[in-house]
Amino acid sequence: MNSLYIHIPFCKSRCIYCDFYSTTLGNDFMSSYAQALEREMCLRKHYIQCSRVHSIYIGGGTPSLLPTDILTNIFSAVKRHFTLVSDAEVTIEANPDDVTPKWLRGLSGTPVNRISMGAQTFNANLLTFLGRRHNAQQIADAVQACKEAGITNISLDLIYGLPEQTMEDWRHDVESALNLGITHLSAYALSYEEGTRLDTILRKGLIQETDEELSRQMYDHLLTATEEAGFLHYEISNFALPGFHSRHNSNYWQSAPYLGLGAGAHSYDGHRERRANLPDIKAYIAATEDVPHETEELSTEELYNEFIMTRLRTSGGVPLNELSPEDRQYCLSMARPHLAHHLLSIQNEHLRLTKEGIFTSNDIISDLLKVGN
């Protein structure tokens, strides 16, 4: 299963919590960036061994800021260099206020069949605090517009544990999202990334982190509400109606190879090499040969750690029979106390987090990793 990731590093404004690579000064670069993407496709298409791709994910940044004729050109370039399988999942990330009937008409010539929208919350005060540029009505309008345009596979992102967010606020967010008739929901606890404005105001004491108990209650509510709505909890932060899990992200979690194109994009060759294009849009556009990047050769220990970290987050768990005998023994010995406390379970040779274990998943995962990482 091969995947393509294409990074679009443009945003209209910066949200206070975000540490993804993007620039707000990109309007003049959009066409030349799209041309540079095709140059990279041409140069690096053999990074994945087969040109057939099963999923494409256009992420950012804010891909929905790109004029649709530029997006169409990017997809034409993809078609020139790769073969999309007939049922490929093709996702584009979008800001709700960009998703208008006109924008969707502009996408009609492209293979996009899935939209992932950063809703984050339906609360007006919290949206303003986060620096988001949409409101709750625009989220609802965007979902409706997608459906009318024939794109019914729709994912929303939510964030919980926001400063001063109450349990009632969170219940309202989850209910509002599920009531829109979406197929997929991603919900993440707010994290304070170094270098973000959010982190700065936390350090200045202007806001407080949500306490652990409330955060746990919010997550617990999320599990209950999504289950009642018929969603499957297939990864710690991801929920989908049957058949609508994100194939693209699932490929990542299965350690399948992917080719990341664009400034700041990451790639994995499916064996030991990880590669990161440098987050420098001007250098990316100016490159005449391969774009500026760094590569990393994963050690055997790092491969084990990645395998545990990604698989244990999924409902499928860690397939113990895919570990070497030594790694299996190590993993089971580190898992023993958590198995005894029913935070982990083993079924059919798969080590999984129990519902109780999910609440302390970070600690459990870190206990199973090999020391030194």
Ligand code: SF4
């Ligand atoms: S969260 Fe999305 S829209 Fe906001 S700054 Fe980050 S990439 Fe841009």
